Amino acid sequence: MKNASCRAACALSLLAVLCSGCWTFNQSPYPEVEISAASAETNLTVAVTGFAATLTEYAAVHEFRTVYVPGYVGRRHYHPGYVETIPTVAYVPQACATDAFLRRARDEFEKAGFSVGAGVPDWTVDVEFTGPIVTNDDMMKQLAWMVCTVFFCDYEASAWTAKLRVRDNRTGRLVFHRDYAQRYETNVFGLLPLFGISACRNTSSAFMQTWCLSALTDRAVADAAAYLAGRR
Secondary structure (H helix, E strand, C coil): CHHHHHHHHHHHHHHHHHHHCEEEEEECCCCCCCCCCCCCCCCCEEEEEECCEEEEEEEEEEEEEEEEECCEECCCCEECCEEEEEEEEEEEEEEEEECHHHHHHHHHHHHCCCECCCCCCCEEEEEEEEEEECCHHHHHHHHHHHHHCCCCEEEEEEEEEEEEEEEECCCCCEEEEEEEEEEEEEEEEECCCCHHHHCCHHHCHHHHHHHHHHHHHHHHHHHHHHHHHCCC
């Protein structure tokens, strides 16, 4: 009897996990980049600046709230209602500046053989991000996916841009520049209408921003490294 109860409980738990989860069936491919290595014979010193971003994080605020539970009047019983204190949690958005993409860029340059710790670097590589960019077509697609699939599927898209600037520190001249646009889009499916897709990580704004900015960082570093490695 206990084994049967345990199997039933496990089956119900597994079903609950499956129903509350979501699956991605379409996602933008991550761009493939190749970062050129600096020549071992030449000491290329680079200052890496910019790559600044602000990520929105949600901090959990726990508190207790007193609520009134209304009573009821039945044929034979009357319940006057009561007051109880229950724990609640609220998620407060907080915008936090991050240097994660700047550190990513510096790390990629160092691994490619560039010197990023020189006191007076020869070159400055600077990148500025802009976004997110969400078009009306994207919002209409999201609405269509949700309504037409009775809230079993969701569609999300976002785009960011970046401006790469490489300057010669000896002259102050802009010697190389490039503008980028990076788009991310995905489709997800959940077994529970609305609840399944709402908990999907791949459609969150933070995930899409991190994905786009990481891709833009890699692309900008690859192009800047290729340019500088060619100037021996």
